[in-house]
Amino acid sequence: MLSLERAMTVDGISVFRDHADPNQFWCLPGPVTLARREGDNQPAISFLKYKPAVADGGVKGGGFAMIETTCQLSPQREARIKAALASQPGVTDAVLATAPFETGTVQCIALNLQGSAGTSASAAPAGAFNAVEEILGATTPSLDAQNRAAFSLTLSQEGATILAQAFSDGLAPIGVVYSLTYSAMRPAINVEIKADYERIFQQFSASLEGQYMFFRAGLEAAFEQLKQTGAIEIKVFDFTGEADEKEKEKWALDFFRDQLLTDWFGPTLTPGKITGQEAVADPLSEVVGLGRSMMEGTPAPGPTAARPA
Numbered sequence: 001m002l003s004l005e006r007a008m009t010v011d012g013i014s015v016f017r018d019h020a021d022p023n024q025f026w027c028l029p030g031p032v033t034l035a036r037r038e039g040d041n042q043p044a045i046s047f048l049k050y051k052p053a054v055a056d057g058g059v060k061g062g063g064f065a066m067i068e069t070t071c072q073l074s075p076q077r078e079a080r081i082k083a084a085l086a087s088q089p090g091v092t093d094a095v096l097a098t099a100p101f102e103t104g105t106v107q108c109i110a111l112n113l114q115g116s117a118g119t120s121a122s123a124a125p126a127g128a129f130n131a132v133e134e135i136l137g138a139t140t141p142s143l144d145a146q147n148r149a150a151f152s153l154t155l156s157q158e159g160a161t162i163l164a165q166a167f168s169d170g171l172a173p174i175g176v177v178y179s180l181t182y183s184a185m186r187p188a189i190n191v192e193i194k195a196d197y198e199r200i201f202q203q204f205s206a207s208l209e210g211q212y213m214f215f216r217a218g219l220e221a222a223f224e225q226l227k228q229t230g231a232i233e234i235k236v237f238d239f240t241g242e243a244d245e246k247e248k249e250k251w252a253l254d255f256f257r258d259q260l261l262t263d264w265f266g267p268t269l270t271p272g273k274i275t276g277q278e279a280v281a282d283p284l285s286e287v288v289g290l291g292r293s294m295m296e297g298t299p300a301p302g303p304t305a306a307r308p309a
Contacts, residue, residue, distance in 0.1 A: 002026040002099055005187035005251070010081045013073065016099070019185050022090040026099045027081065029071035032176050035148055044068035044150075047167065049160045062133075063160030065110075065153040069176045072146045073098075098145045104180040106141045106149040111159060111173055117151075131159030141178060149176060190237040191252040199231040200260070223257045232256070 003019040018024035034043040044067065051061035073081075078096060085094040107116050111131040116139040121130040137151035153174070155163060166173045203226060226232045234252050239245040 002182065002184040003187070004184050010084045011077055013077065013081060015081065015085070015096075016184065021095075023093050023095055025085055025094060025096050027073065027096055028099055029147055029178070029180070030073040030077060032069050032071045032178060035068040035070040035146070047163065049155075049164055051157075061157040061160065063155040063157075063163065065155060065163060065174070066151070067108075067153075067174060067176075068148060068150040070146045070148050071178060099180075099182045099184075101143045101147070101180045101182050104141050104143055104147075104178065106138050106179070107177045108135050108137070108151040108153070109175040109177060110135070110153050111162065114177075129158045130156055131162050132156075133159070141180075143180075147178065147180070149178075151176070186255075187248075187251060189248045189251065191248065192235040192237070193252060193256055194233040195256070196231045199229075200226060203231070219257065219261075223253060227253060 001019045002016050004016060007014060007016050009015070013030060014028040016026045018026065034045055036042065037044050046066040047063065048065075049061070049063040082094050082096050085091060085096065088094075105116060107114055113119060113121050113130070113132040113135060115135050117135065117137045118139075119135040121133050124130045132153050133156055134154040135151060136154070138149040141147040141149040163173065203222060223232065227234065232253070234249050234256075236245050236248045236252070239248055
């Protein structure tokens, strides 16, 4: 069974050991990417834009966008991970498998709308419009090694024009968020954690505003700093030596960090938003700017964090 003890990150992927077999390893999925069609191996994305046959008939045009995504490891990345695992002590023939997911949900994020199958946009206020009117498709991914999910977007006339221009400019204004659940064995440790939530919130509230790259580089350092300054206190019981104490203390801090982020943050296309804040559609200019920044790897302005309830 998958064990959370002595987890590692290899080539950007979280990898876990098995509780009994030293050659068995489990990994979490890779980045979400477009799936490939069987036969021609082309990206599984289609875009259709239409206009009414009679322009003065009072019927507006629109469009449809269909995408299929997956978060399966590429063969190249899987080979690199297995090569790295082969050098681990006690490993003679490394076997790598995707964590066995039990449940999961998937949502599509496209311009003004976020949700799973059946999500419809509310009526636009006067003088405004909804680029995406409805999301159809999956609510649960395939829950196998590929974790495929398919979506169809119903676009307004304005939305079809915006999406066509975005694709032409090389932007990616459509995102997909996976939330997957799996079972695992926790290490047998006895620890006590005391945390000053007010100080922790202030630290992240100040750091997240306008700093998209913070998540990519600063989480571990930020939590370590909070521990050093006394905002987080960890006391380990039942350890066999200094090295064992340090290892269990690190595991406890990582576990606390993951639980805190799960409680405070919700996945969305806009980074740096703490849960508890009312969801508001971003202006198109911000969405386009975010798309460019994500492709170029530069920070994009983020919203001010809202204090959780």
